[in-house]
Amino acid sequence: MEFSVEELAQQVDGRVEGDPTRRVGGLASVTSAGPADLTYVVGARYARLLNDSRAGAVLVPDGLDIEPNGATLIRVASPELAFSRLLEVFHPPRRREPGIHPTAVLGRDVEIGDGVSIGPYAVIEDRVRIGAGSSIGAHAYIGPGVQLGENVRADPACSVFEGAVIGDRVRLHPGARVSSDGFGYTAGPDGPVKIQQIGRCVLEDDVEVGSNSTIDRGSLGDTVVGRGTKIDNLVHIGHNCKIGRNCFLVAQVGIAGSTVIGDGARLGGQVGIAGHLDIGAGASLGAKSGVMSNIPEGQTWSGSPARPHREWLRASSAFYKLPELLRRLDALERAAENSDGEGN
Amino acid sequence: MEFSVEELAQQVDGRVEGDPTRRVGGLASVTSAGPADLTYVVGARYARLLNDSRAGAVLVPDGLDIEPNGATLIRVASPELAFSRLLEVFHPPRRREPGIHPTAVLGRDVEIGDGVSIGPYAVIEDRVRIGAGSSIGAHAYIGPGVQLGENVRADPACSVFEGAVIGDRVRLHPGARVSSDGFGYTAGPDGPVKIQQIGRCVLEDDVEVGSNSTIDRGSLGDTVVGRGTKIDNLVHIGHNCKIGRNCFLVAQVGIAGSTVIGDGARLGGQVGIAGHLDIGAGASLGAKSGVMSNIPEGQTWSGSPARPHREWLRASSAFYKLPELLRRLDALERAAENSDGEGN
Amino acid sequence: MEFSVEELAQQVDGRVEGDPTRRVGGLASVTSAGPADLTYVVGARYARLLNDSRAGAVLVPDGLDIEPNGATLIRVASPELAFSRLLEVFHPPRRREPGIHPTAVLGRDVEIGDGVSIGPYAVIEDRVRIGAGSSIGAHAYIGPGVQLGENVRADPACSVFEGAVIGDRVRLHPGARVSSDGFGYTAGPDGPVKIQQIGRCVLEDDVEVGSNSTIDRGSLGDTVVGRGTKIDNLVHIGHNCKIGRNCFLVAQVGIAGSTVIGDGARLGGQVGIAGHLDIGAGASLGAKSGVMSNIPEGQTWSGSPARPHREWLRASSAFYKLPELLRRLDALERAAENSDGEGN
Secondary structure, three states, X not given: OOEEHHHHHHHOOOEEEOOOOOEEOEEOOOOOOOOOEEEEOOOHHHHHHHHHOOOOEEEEEOOOOOXXXXXXXXXXXXXXXXXXXXXXXXXXXXXXXXXXXOOOEEOOOOEEOOOOEEOOOOEEOOOOEEOOOOEEOOOOEEOOOOEEOOOOEEOOOOEEOOOEEEOOOOEEOOOOEEEEOOOOXXXXXXXXXXXXXXXXEEEOOOOEEOOOOEEEOOOOOEXXXXXXXXXXXXXEEOOOXXXXXXXXXXXXXXXXXXXXXXXXXXXXXXXXXXXXXXXOOOOEEOOOOEEOOOEOOOOEEEOOOOEEHHHHHHHHHHHOOHHHHHHHHHHHHHHHHHHHHHHO | OOEEHHHHHHHOOOEEEOOOOOEEOEEOOOOOOOOOEEEEOOOHHHHHHHXXXXXXXXXXXXXXXXXXXXXXXXXXXXXXXXXXHHHHHXXXXXXXXXXXXXXXXXXXXXXXXXXXXXXXOOEEOOOOEEOOOOEEOOXXXXXXXXXXXXXXXXXXXXXXXXXXXXXXXXXXXXXXXXXXXXOOEEEEOOEEEEOOXXXXXXXXXXXXXXXXXXXXXXXXXXEEEXXXXXXXXXXXXXXXOEEOOOOEEOOOOEXXXXXXXXXXXXXXXXXXXXXXXEEOOOOEEOOOOEEOOOEOOOOEEEOOOOXXXXXXXXXXXXXXXXXXXXXXXXXXXXXXHHHHHHHO | OOEXXXXXXXXXXXXXXOOOOOEEOEEOOOOOOOOOEEEEOOOHHHHHHHHXXXXXXXXXXXXXXXXXXXXXXXXXXXXXXXHHHHHHHHOOOOOOOOEEOXXXXXXXXXXXXXXXXEOOOOEEXXXXXXXXXXXXXXXXXXXXXXXXXXXXXXXXXXXXXXXXXXXXXXXXXXXXXXXXXXXXXXXXXXEEEEOOOOOEEEEOXXXXXXXXXXXXXXXXXXXXXXXXXXXXXXXXXXXXXXXXOOOEEOOOOEEOOOOEEOOOOEEOXXXXXXXXXXXXXXXXXXXXXXXXXXXXXXXXXXXXXXXXXXXXXXXXXXXXXXXHHHHHHHHHHHHHHHHHHHHO
16 A cells, blocks of 8 residues: 555645655654655654654644754644544554344344444353444453444453443444443341342443443443543443543552542543542542542542642652651750750 | 232342332333332442332341332342342253253263253363253263363353362353473573473362353462452462462452462452462452462462551552652751851 | 372482381371471471471471481471472372363464363463463453464353463463453543553463452553562552562462562562553562652551551551640640740
């Protein structure tokens, strides 16, 4: 596959500076790109890397002052977004051919939209509805009564259980478990007794759930993940949580039951959040934070127990001065005792 | 499905206060319940919510002074336990029909009890024994020689490997890996050499293992999880651990090899415990604790490295005063220097 | 299976002290071994346990002064390595018979080496290459174009996706997800837009990937795990990471994208490492560390944010003295005020 810079610029509404007939055969990072590759830079900091780059074509931000170093430039509003679009030109997402593999097991009253693909050994239980254009991977399991929207992609070995309602263009990565039972028990006479979990698990449009992540269904009500929210690998979301729209949950985040997270929140890797809390819209949590209190809108918190990021930064920096601080305190005490002694 | 309050009270050995003929068609939380719903309150703190509730019937604790707000009350010892029982009345746990799906692959010398259900594409290796009433989900894998008790429920896509001995009424959630190889290596001439893992993995009766959790088999001896212990999602238990009875391990807990945990211990989310430690019976570990020492019976510890909870609380609270503390120390030192100067 | 001590000594190049004709029927730990068992001790600390051991034969280090307590000794350079070899004598690793199970689904242009075993319901996509002696477990999924070396063992329910290049003798434990999509998004006009991931995921020879662990493919370039590196359960490795040779990543470690880790590094359980960092060769990270800066070669760091281990130890110990430290500071301030008052 090969294109002229001109043709690629048209795909991303870009403006060419330099030779528009130059041929581009691939995409690469600025450090590894060769003369037939197109790359991108997002700002002045990365623009310097162009000096050592052999890239033939470069997506650059509209306003940025830049030295082309022999490359043809394509000016765009967001080079990263444009590069992302060209990735789909050069590497069209592989789609399984529509059709139901003969080994797939389908229950009764299953409704399947146009252009759906169901892979080998997938198991689709009774009363499932699968929207048009969706793709169900090998060994995937879709439980009784589950509803999947249009253009959903359920990867191999993922499971979606009863109570799940999945929006359009949702992507479930391999091994994701959606709408599994929550961790609900009560004390019985002979030990803990399981509380039957009967709520729903709603993933709105454009949600992505990473590999081997787990999202429990509601106990009585709903667990909800809002439109556009992206969940990384090995994340756990407890029952009855409500996650807002366009949030990012980085790998190994854990959220205990019934916590509410506002739109656009960003949770760093391995963050843990206790149950029944409110995390405000646009809040940002540093990696490994342990959150045990509500967090106001738009604030950045870190640490465990988490506190406003600056407070945590200052305290963390002081933490490693503690041994010295103890020595200084000892010295002051000795001095005070001596001066007391002198005073007597 | 609809019942009178009278009928429901009989199911839970409760005493009716108010109209016993009132009809109940569903179960709901106190805030979302409507006039045809039954809900429950566990204590005085939640009883206030009844003022704004439209619930038709309410399970309440025997002794609690309560304003019914138009609802019929059912007095019971434990409203949560009673509610849990009624959940099974209104939502009987779905059971797969007994029988072996024609696509299941069974090895030689497999023994299968009465009323067992084996789902599509399950793979059962040689010499497996499955007790009466057990249910094996779609795509589950049961390794050679594994023994499963009665009324076990192995969910879709879980795996149980050689060396596993599983008690009665054990529940394995989707993607759980039981009796997998532990992380044992020794230094060889050309790099690490794997130490063959040959021990067992014993899950006693009524154990529950969450989605995508992993429990390694013993290296030489046994890994054991005691009766009634409940394990949440994405938990890791290393080889040779002995976990007591009726413990709770919340999501993303990790326990290194050979650690022993007493009966009734409670481990909060993302707790990590080093290897070869003893955690006393009834100990409670705060979420995200990092445990590097033995913990006495019945104590609550938190923090990383973990310490008695109150000690940790006080130190954590002082931690965020560290920058101020440093300023105060600076001021004292300056004052001391000045007074020294004055003294000279 | 039974052997004389003499025969076993020959297997491990050992030297017998005591009765070489003694019969050994099994292997056990020093505390559980009986008269017909062989055990091992690695040093003086464990040698004392021999006093209470009933073991019939013991592997001991060449130089160690030891009281045999009636047992026959076998002197070797590394008792643990020798024991590991004898484990394979007494418990030969179970190998599935070579052959392709009739239920396995194979794509077009698949190349399969000699002696390969493919289990029930495995799915092998187009253009896969599987080296001689490899074994693919039940329900495993091998994506389009994936290359597997010789004597690879892919356990049940693992998945290997497009872009993966897997070396010889690699072991993938159940539920491992290799070469899955990384967590890459850019801001679009209506919310986050996924950046297509097209890089490779290279696992060199002798790598081991634990149960339910996830390793993302590179975004444009490669994710690489070096020869001999061992990865425990529930570990996450982000896109574009380069992990060196002979590293150990203990359970629940998480590494964000593009981080580089040198040869022989050891990462304790639940360690988290931020993206785009350099961890030096031979570095060692304490369990639960949160790494936010580069780490020099050969150093041991701990804590969150991580710092050199000794610094962290001293600061952690001082941390729990903070409340007392605050009281002492208060006392000094009061004393200073009083002496000021006296001075006036």
